[in-house]
Amino acid sequence: MRRSRAFIPTTKEAPSDATLPSHQFLIRGGFINSQGAGLYNFMPLGKIVLDKIRAIVKEELDKAGCSEVQLSFVTPIGLWERSGRADAMGKEMLRIADRHQNEFVLSPTNEEAMVELVKNRVTSYKDLPLNLYQINTKFRDEARPRYGLLRGREFLMKDGYSFHSSTEDMIREFNLMEVTYKKIFTRLGLNFRVVAADSGAIGGEGSKEFHVLADSGEDTLVVCQSCDYGANIETIDELSNKIEEFKETSYEELQNIAINSKCACGGELSFKKGIEVGHIFQLGDKYSKALEANFNDENGKPKPFEMATFGIGVSRLVASVIEQNHDENGCIWTKATAPYMVNIMISNIKETPQVALAEELYLKLQEAGVSVMLDDRKERFGFKMKDAELIGFPYTVIIGKELENGQVQIFDRKSKENTSVNKDEIYSKIMELI
RNA sequence: CGGGGUGUAGCUCAGUAUGGUUAGAGUACCUGGUUUGGGACCAGGGGGCCGAAGGUUCGAGUCCUUUCACCCCGACCA
Numbered sequence: 001m002r003r004s005r006a007f008i009p010t011t012k013e014a015p016s017d018a019t020l021p022s023h024q025f026l027i028r029g030g031f032i033n034s035q036g037a038g039l040y041n042f043m044p045l046g047k048i049v050l051d052k053i054r055a056i057v058k059e060e061l062d063k064a065g066c067s068e069v070q071l072s073f074v075t076p077i078g079l080w081e082r083s084g085r086a087d088a089m090g091k092e093m094l095r096i097a098d099r100h101q102n103e104f105v106l107s108p109t110n111e112e113a114m115v116e117l118v119k120n121r122v123t124s125y126k127d128l129p130l131n132l133y134q135i136n137t138k139f140r141d142e143a144r145p146r147y148g149l150l151r152g153r154e155f156l157m158k159d160g161y162s163f164h165s166s167t168e169d170m171i172r173e174f175n176l177m178e179v180t181y182k183k184i185f186t187r188l189g190l191n192f193r194v195v196a197a198d199s200g201a202i203g204g205e206g207s208k209e210f211h212v213l214a215d216s217g218e219d220t221l222v223v224c225q226s227c228d229y230g231a232n233i234e235t236i237d238e239l240s241n242k243i244e245e246f247k248e249t250s251y252e253e254l255q256n257i258a259i260n261s262k263c264a265c266g267g268e269l270s271f272k273k274g275i276e277v278g279h280i281f282q283l284g285d286k287y288s289k290a291l292e293a294n295f296n297d298e299n300g301k302p303k304p305f306e307m308a309t310f311g312i313g314v315s316r317l318v319a320s321v322i323e324q325n326h327d328e329n330g331c332i333w334t335k336a337t338a339p340y341m342v343n344i345m346i347s348n349i350k351e352t353p354q355v356a357l358a359e360e361l362y363l364k365l366q367e368a369g370v371s372v373m374l375d376d377r378k379e380r381f382g383f384k385m386k387d388a389e390l391i392g393f394p395y396t397v398i399i400g401k402e403l404e405n406g407q408v409q410i411f412d413r414k415s416k417e418n419t420s421v422n423k424d425e426i427y428s429k430i431m432e433l434i
Numbered sequence: 435c436g437g438g439g440u441g442u443a444g445c446u447c448a449g450u451a452u453g454g455u456u457a458g459a460g461u462a463c464c465u466g467g468u469u470u471g472g473g474a475c476c477a478g479g480g481g482g483c484c485g486a487a488g489g490u491u492c493g494a495g496u497c498c499u500u501u502c503a504c505c506c507c508g509a510c511c512a
Contacts, residue, residue, distance in 0.1 A: 012461070012473060013446055017505050037504065091435090092511075109512085143435060143510060150512095157512065209512095218511095276512060313512050348470050382472035390473095400471060409471095 001340070003375040007044050010387055020216050021326045022319035023148030029331055029391045031318075031339075038145025038153030045391065046318065048339040050156065053317050054135050056187050056336060057158050064180040066131040066160060071113045073137055077103040079112045083290050094141045106139035111287045111309060114161040118305070119293035125165040128295065128305075129173055133160030135314060149319035150218075150275065160310035165297060167284070170306040174282055177310045181210055181278050188317065189334030191324060193223055193274060195230040197281075206282040210312075211274025214323035221274045226267025232274075275320045276313070283307040322392075325414075331392030332414050340373040341434050343393035347381050347400030354399045357408070357423060361397065364427050370434060389413065395433060397426060 007030075014024040015034075026032045031046035042050055058068060077095065080086035086093070086105075094106045107113065114132060122130060135158045145153045160177070164170040178194065185192045190212050197209040209232060211221055220233040263269050288294070288304035297303050313320075318337075325332040335341065342365060346358045358374060365372040373393065375384050381400065388396045388411070398409040398418070407420045410429065421429050 009444090010473095011445060016440095016446070019506090034504095138512080140511075144506095144508090146505085155512075159512095279512065311512060316512065350470080380470055380472085380474065382470090382474080384473090385471080386473045398471080402471090 001373050003373055004377050006373070008391070009043070010390055018148060020147050020150070020319075020323065022150065022216075022322035025322055025326055025331045025390065025392075026148060026319065032149065034148075038142060038151070040149060040152055040154070040315075045339040049318050049321075049333070049337055050315060052337055052339075053188065054156070054158075054314055057135065057184055057312055057314060060180050060184045060187070061133055061158075061160065064131075064176055066133050068134060069117070069132050070134050070136055071107070071110050071117070073107055073139075074104050075107050075113055077105055079116065080105055083112045083287060085112070092140050092142070094139050107136075108138055108140040109311075110134070110159055111161065111283070112291065115287050115291045115293045115305075115307075118163055119291065122163065122305075123295055125295055125297050128163055128165045129169055131160060131162040131173060133158055133310070147216075147218075147319075149315050150323075152315065155313065156315040158310075158312040158314055162308045162310070163288075163295075164306040164308075165295065165303070167306050170282060170284075170308050174280060174308050177280050177308070178208060181280065181310075181312070184312070185210060185212070185277070188321065188336050190277075190321065192277070193221060193230040193272070194228065195221055195223075195232045195274075197232055197234075197279065208280050209276050210278030210280075212277050212317075212320040212324055213272050214275055214320065215273055216323050217273030217275040219274045219276055221272045222269055223272050224263035224265060224267040224269055227263060227265040229263050229265065229267075233271075275316070275323060277317050277320050278310075278312045280310045281308065283309050326392075327416075329386070330390035333392045333394060335394055335434065338371075338392070338394050340371045340393055341395065342370055342372045342430060343375060343388050343391075343396040344372065345375045345384050345388060345396050345398050345400075347384075347398060349376060349378055351403075354403055357403065358397075358399045361399075361427060361430075365430065368431065370430070385411075395430065397430065 009030045011028050014028050018024040018027055026046065027034070029045065030043055031049065032040045032042055035041050062068070077086060080089070080093065089108065093108055096104050096106065098104060118130065118132070122128065135156065137154060138157045139154050142151065142153050145151055149155070162170065162173045164173065182194070192210055192212050195209050195211060197207040211217065211219060221230050222233060223230040285304040285306060288307055294302040294304050321334060321337050322331050325334060333339065344358050344362055346354050349355055355376070358376070362372060362374045375388070377384065392413055394413050396411040396413070398411055400409070402408065402420065403423065406423050408423050408426050410419045410421055410433070412419070
């Protein structure tokens, strides 16, 4: 893409209401803009990042044997009345009426719809297991949307649902999804932890959360520095509530207790802030029973499906990448999430040799399938560099005054290092880096 | 949903206590010129239903009433 023709409205100042780095930089960098409380438009750069994340999620899920579907976003209220969630979810569900005054809901999640989809279509144990997912818009009418993409009302979430003939098989799938989620977050280049999300009835194994570690995270995690143990402090709070003598224990005291304890593996424990980007949950037959969704077992007897549910906050991940990877100048995208891998910056477009080399490199990289931006605007060096840093291209090739000596520079966004390269070697050097 | 706050140019904000020229600044944008290795400089220019609706007044961005929107702290949640 030529920068001169792109729609990337960057700004020097952030709106006053943006408090978090991801919120500020995504708006300043021209990735997103706000369309109302908890509502966001994705502009070209934001859309590219969103789609990259979505593609990786899809690829890994498909590899794990899941099938993608797409459910209608607008759903009849009756669907929610049958499961009892019309009342249970209350005002969080946005209700709308059509011209006939029939009531509808903008889907906040899709357990009911997915069960209805499978019900009476999958009727035999021979057709199980089955894992269906969608990556689709969700709407939750939050009491207080905030933090930009981290807590919007409208957001993009991948929600998956699996159906099984036995609890054992459901747990097998649950474990498979844990492995798959780890692959996804690793591919995205994120530093994350898996933590037990529920300490209660299911013994802490029935529900796991995936947290991206970032200072601005809303959840506090206790993590081991030696092994991969981690727990959400909420869990500990819940636990303490159940134990009488801990009733008066303050949050700080609780932290001290935890911090002075050792992990089961003997490692030191520490506190980290985390952003919840994934959640996997063993549902059992809660919804299949309520909605009378049965299959016939080996003996021809009807049984409700054993189910599990798996979520990934796709649009939240866009912000999470930045919460974890940024500096005072802007975004630092991981290679897997960068809107463009390489930015070719022409220092002075009045210098014909600079333009010629830039155009040549631009073409070659495009032909090699590299996602590349050509900054061909009539702007000054400093302006373009600030812009490149704000947007966060992993690499910027600076074609400028050193070209007289046959040299160009590669600016590494993450390390902020400038490396001089002979102009004839720039292509191969870039191909080596990415 | 409780408590607090803010709505004036694309963005950041003055102006509102005490009503009174044609509503301002910075930034961004357009034109011309000078610049060209870290968000340049000079000159000129365009841009506003002062959130909305009522009211008080000779006169309202400013006072009164109503309403809408947005933000912050908390409770709640992917």
